[in-house]
Amino acid sequence: MNASNAIRHGLDWDRATQALATECQTFIGRNPRSAALARQAQEHLMFGVPLHWMNDWGTPFALHAAHAQGATVTDVDGHTLSDFCLGDTGAMWGHAPAPVAAALQRQATRGYTTMLATEDAVVVGRELSQRFGLPLWQFALSATDANRYVVRWVRAATGRTKILVFNGCYHGTIEDVFVDLVDGQPRQRDSLLGQVHPLLDHTVVVEFNDLAALDAALAPGDVACVLAEPAMTNIGMVLPQPGFWEEAQAIIRRHGSLLVLDETHTISTGPGGYTQAHGLQPDALVLGKPVGGGVACAVYGFSAPLAEAAMRAKRLAPPGHSGIGTTLSGNMLAMAAMRATLTEVMTPGACQHMQTLAGRLSGGLRELIDRHGLPWCVTQVGARTEFQFCPTPPRNGTEADAALDAELEHFIHLSLLNRGVLITPFHNMMLTCPDTTAPQVDGLLAALDGVVRQVLPGA
Numbered sequence: 001m002n003a004s005n006a007i008r009h010g011l012d013w014d015r016a017t018q019a020l021a022t023e024c025q026t027f028i029g030r031n032p033r034s035a036a037l038a039r040q041a042q043e044h045l046m047f048g049v050p051l052h053w054m055n056d057w058g059t060p061f062a063l064h065a066a067h068a069q070g071a072t073v074t075d076v077d078g079h080t081l082s083d084f085c086l087g088d089t090g091a092m093w094g095h096a097p098a099p100v101a102a103a104l105q106r107q108a109t110r111g112y113t114t115m116l117a118t119e120d121a122v123v124v125g126r127e128l129s130q131r132f133g134l135p136l137w138q139f140a141l142s143a144t145d146a147n148r149y150v151v152r153w154v155r156a157a158t159g160r161t162k163i164l165v166f167n168g169c170y171h172g173t174i175e176d177v178f179v180d181l182v183d184g185q186p187r188q189r190d191s192l193l194g195q196v197h198p199l200l201d202h203t204v205v206v207e208f209n210d211l212a213a214l215d216a217a218l219a220p221g222d223v224a225c226v227l228a229e230p231a232m233t234n235i236g237m238v239l240p241q242p243g244f245w246e247e248a249q250a251i252i253r254r255h256g257s258l259l260v261l262d263e264t265h266t267i268s269t270g271p272g273g274y275t276q277a278h279g280l281q282p283d284a285l286v287l288g289k290p291v292g293g294g295v296a297c298a299v300y301g302f303s304a305p306l307a308e309a310a311m312r313a314k315r316l317a318p319p320g321h322s323g324i325g326t327t328l329s330g331n332m333l334a335m336a337a338m339r340a341t342l343t344e345v346m347t348p349g350a351c352q353h354m355q356t357l358a359g360r361l362s363g364g365l366r367e368l369i370d371r372h373g374l375p376w377c378v379t380q381v382g383a384r385t386e387f388q389f390c391p392t393p394p395r396n397g398t399e400a401d402a403a404l405d406a407e408l409e410h411f412i413h414l415s416l417l418n419r420g421v422l423i424t425p426f427h428n429m430m431l432t433c434p435d436t437t438a439p440q441v442d443g444l445l446a447a448l449d450g451v452v453r454q455v456l457p458g459a
């Protein structure tokens with residue numbers, strides 16, 4: 001933090017800078033065992049963590065988890081944290097849900113991977129079809145991979161080479177999507193490491209909620225598919241304007257392109273995701289992260305015509321590698337986890353509970369923002385709630401990006417963590433799960449209130 005005597009997003013920046021230094025000291029004092037493990041990890045783990053993103057929490061050293069259950073994570077120093085991050089959606093149904101734990105236990109002595117189909121796969125395919133309304137499904141190990149394979153299938157099925165994404169999107173580390181609009185011009189994302197193939201040749205990018213731009217971009221007739229989240233969640237949340245998807249679907253159809261909806265985060269909307277809740281009709285749907293209750297797996301489903309065209313493309317291709325799939329895709333362990341998750345965990349009752357508590361959280365946040373006169377807003381998509389540093393909800397990726405403030409987020413996240421509350425390290429997203437309780441929600445609100453109060457102008 002470097003601005004001095006400034007008011008930033010309604011807060012006194014000098015006070016926030018001092019408070020951050022205090023929070024860092026508090027974290028260091030609270031977590032000696034994590035500190036010791038972090039020191040040891042430096043010896044053999046690049047960046048001192050299994051994945052470099054794990055440093056994005058902004059803690060003075062990596063917090064180490066001991067175990068996670070329901071809506072809590074217990075760290076190695078024995079603090080039990082209320083978890084509103086939930087593995088950034090991977091644990092959206094709570095940590096170690098009992099039916100998934102039981103299924104994994106059953107499978108534990110029955111093998112994990114054989115490259116053979118199982119009875120669980122039949123049940124999972126049926127469940128997915130009934131839930132999402134698309135008849136035919138395939139599996140992957142991550143949402144990233146599922147998106148990558150869908151794009152490959154769609155290109156093969158349509159013979160078109162381009163895809164269209166919305167500015168500010170994230171669909172995992174599938175290369176094709178790392179294209180932004182910078183001052184209105186498409187540009188490959190600078191942060192992408194080791195990228196050698198130019199992405200702008202085959203990826204078109206427009207702003208979310210801009211129907212005219214969508215229409216113009218699809219008009220040449222060379223875009224195989226629009227790959228989109230039904231509501232953007234990865235640059236801060238951006239909701240579709242009323243009527244956006246109805247018109248967007250008509251435009252996509254008119255230009256002979258396909259719609260691929262990535263529901264990996266928006267599954268927070270309810271048991272059938274945003275798609276079912278709002279009657280959307282995608283040609284393909286992707287779901288990763290929580291579909292196996294936290295076990296690594298992902299699914300993608302196709303409409304009958306797309307599946308037919310994709311299968312024809314495969315039949316007509318010469319024998320050999322398709323570029324689709326990995327050895328462990330559809331493995332027995334993942335299938336058992338998905339079967340339990342779909343049949344026993346992702347229930348309407350569970351979703352109702354999650355949404356009720358997310359509503360309590362959103363309402364409490366709005367009240368807090370009003371009380372302190374902060375120029376912030378709150379957006380909710382089912383069990384997913386976010387506060388953003390702008391007075392009205394952003395309408396596209398550019399507006400959402402302008403509302404991000406990594407330093408302020410860092411201060412808030414670390415302060416909450418020191419008060420026993422975990423929220424995602426990226427922007428200000430909070431999820432509720434079937435195990436989240438009203439006292440946990442109220443605890444988060446009280447903690448945030450305490451953090452904000454100490455850095456209000458004139459406090």
Ligand SMILES: Cc1ncc(COP(=O)(O)O)c(C=O)c1O
Nearest residue numbers: 142143144170171172262264265
């Ligand atoms: C919408 C969306 N799709 C795909 C992914 C990629 O998921 P994974 O990292 O599990 O591959 C993410 C990750 O955040 C996501 O938000």
